[in-house]
Amino acid sequence: MKNTLNFLIPGIINQVFYLLLQIVLKLHEQIMIKITFPDKSVREFEKGITALEIAKSLSNSLAREVIAATVNGDIWDATRQIETDASLKLHKFDDSEGKHAFWHSSAHLMAQALQSLFPGIKFGIGPAIENGFYYDVDPGEGKQITEADLVKIEAKMKEFSVASEVYNRRLVTKDEAISFFSKKGDEYKVELISELEDGTISFYTQGDFTDLCRGPHLPDTSHIKAIKLLSIAGAYWRGDEKRRMLTRIYGITFPKQKMLDDYLVMLEQAKERDHRKVGKELELFTFSQKVGAGLPLWLPKGAQLRERLENFLKKIQRKYGYEPVITPHIGQKELYVTSGHYAKYGKDSFQPIRTPQEGEEFLLKPMNCPHHCEIYNSKQHSYRDLPIRYAEFGTVYRYEQSGELHGLTRVRGFTQDDAHIFCRPDQLKDEFTKVIDIVLYIFKALDFNDYTAQISLRDPNDKSKYIGSDENWEKAENAIIEASAEKGLKTVTVLGEAAFYGPKLDFMVRDAIGRKWQLGTIQVDYNLPERFELEYTGADNLKHRPVMIHRAPFGSMERFVAVLIEHTGGKFPLWLTPDQAVILPISEKYEEYAQKVSDFLNNSDIRTLIDLRNEKIGKKIRDNELKRIPYLLIVGEKEMESNTVSVRKQGDGDKGSMKLDEFAVFIQNEVNKLLEAIDSK
Ligand SMILES: [Zn+2]
Ligand SMILES: [Zn+2]
DSSP, rough: OOHHHHHHHHHHHHHHHHHHHHHHHHHHHHEEEEEEEETTTTEEEEETEHHHHHHHHHHHHHHHHEEEEETTEEEEEEEEOSOOEEEEEEETSSSSSHHHHHHHHHHHHHHHHHHHHHHHOOOOOEEETTEEEEEEEEETTTOOOGGGGGGHHHHHHHHHTTTOOOOOEEEEEEEHHHHHHHTTTTTHHHHHHHSSSOOOEEEEEEETEEEEOOOOSSSSSSOOOOOEEEEEEHHHHGGGGGSSSEEEEEEEEEHHHHHHHHHHHHHHHHHHOOOOHHHHHHHHHHTTTTTTTTOOOHHHHHHHHHHHHHHHHHHHHHTTTTTOOOOOOOEEEEHHHHHHHHHHHHHTTTOEESSSSSEEEEOOOSSSSHHHHHHHTTTTOOOOOOEEEEEEEEEOOOOOGGGGGTTTBSSSSSEEEEEEEEEEEHHHHHHHHHHHHHHHHHHHHOOOOOOEEEEEOOOTTOOOOOOOOOOHHHHHHHHHHHHHHHTTTTTTETTTOBBBBEEEEEEEEEEESSSSSEHHHHEEESHHHTTTTOOOEESSEEEOOEEEEEEESSSSSHHHHHHHHHHHHHHHOOOTTTSSSSEEESSSSGGHHHHHHHHHHTTOOOOOEEEOOOOOOHHHHHHHHTTOOOOEEEEEEHHHHHHHEEETTTTTEEEEEHHHHHHHHHHHHHHHHHHHHTTOO
């Protein structure tokens, strides 16, 4: 009996202990959550903890920089409580989500200042944009906000920022939301709310200002340390010109004063480099209201520059097996109905051109691809003929809203450096690699050294919205991923960003003053081969569909020249620049000699000008430096007697005197050196 007891007691204790352990574990489960960090490490925290508190547990300095957080894929306020196991990514100002939340919060801060300075003001929308934010406001009947008010508004914003006011989030019902803004008299907000679904509406309040917003926002206003309101413009409510014109106030803010100072310097530089300004100074292009808005006219120097760029690309394309084709500027409406472009561009673009023939309609071409498909279809192809690469500098026309037009970057007629590659699925990777080679060659030649590439793939959770077989998609996506990796590209991969007809690769370049531009797209297409019933005969003697690749390394000549101007500030590489040297006679006496120099250099294929103005040599030097001509050649008595020129290099000062043939060789060497450096890649 004693023995049995001895045996049983530990057994009971064990069971009790086990039960207690279960309870503790259960309790633990109820009060603890698992947080997974981007590096896949997992830590436990108490339920209801915020991203900000988690940051604090890691380091105080990190916590001071945290702006928002991505929790299970959704962007949240850093101060929102996390109740379940979650993946967590903290955002600081240096990532795009952080900037977005920062600038969005700044829009609220500006609105708070506006409400305090202009009682009765009504608010439209106030989003974050690529650089900063804006708010569309209605100051009320007969009232106005002007540039002169900006300083006052900035000062008020600073006052509220120092007050360190917390951005409080609160969920509201639709009725509550409508009643709040109706009472306040904010009819624009009421209109916005009326389109929202009940149960999804949140308010944010800082100080005495409440806004309708999805968030996320900064923990409090004190993060906004440097503020600059930049400009004021008019903007129709909801972009509709039949509705009221609101006042749009643009601003930008930063967490540090130094960042704002740098940004303002960059803005000044950007103004100096604005391609519309430089294009005028260098006489590259112009616009005429008579010809029509958004239709650029290339002036002689611009046309020559563009031609050199085209020749440069044609040369490399020849090397890579492209064949030139030429197609007309219009096509029958049916062509674009077949291609699907009519459905996409028809209604909102240039309307059909009619002819005396009843029912006959043509369209200005919005894309070159349909024409190239018909060229492909003009004969039979075997698998041995592929790949086929048709290239054309093809001009296309798209109707952009007049408010959207901007210099050469947003126009209504532009010339794409277009090409279409028709290949077998097994050739995709090789073709992709070659196109990447061409793009990188161009970047190198034109000194774009800082670039990244974005790989856009389909949404793996919703394959139904894409055309083409699973197998083909996989092949194409892998081709892009592998080709990019082999070329050592810095890439970001975005799921769900592919077009419905195929995955693509886009290049983003950073220019000399740090701005990003999209240049160069390579797009796989399974759609047009289907629509145009493109075929080739396979080794199996059966008919197959080729895959099509659209690619335009420059994008368009217009846009590319604009970016190049803004990147170089108009100081083009020597091989490309419109005028390589300008001859400056010291006085009238040396004009004849200047002409002789010019003839000699032009015969040596060096592009020169003579400045025959009756001006002092100092002024001639200054004026021509402004024209960004790389070499200034000064000629006077001494030069004429010794058959020389005095050479000044733009930005590099005096290079001494050179014999004419010596200078010609000098320039040719410099050009060759540049081109060889590119070719040696
Ligand atoms: Zn907001
Ligand atoms: Zn195309």
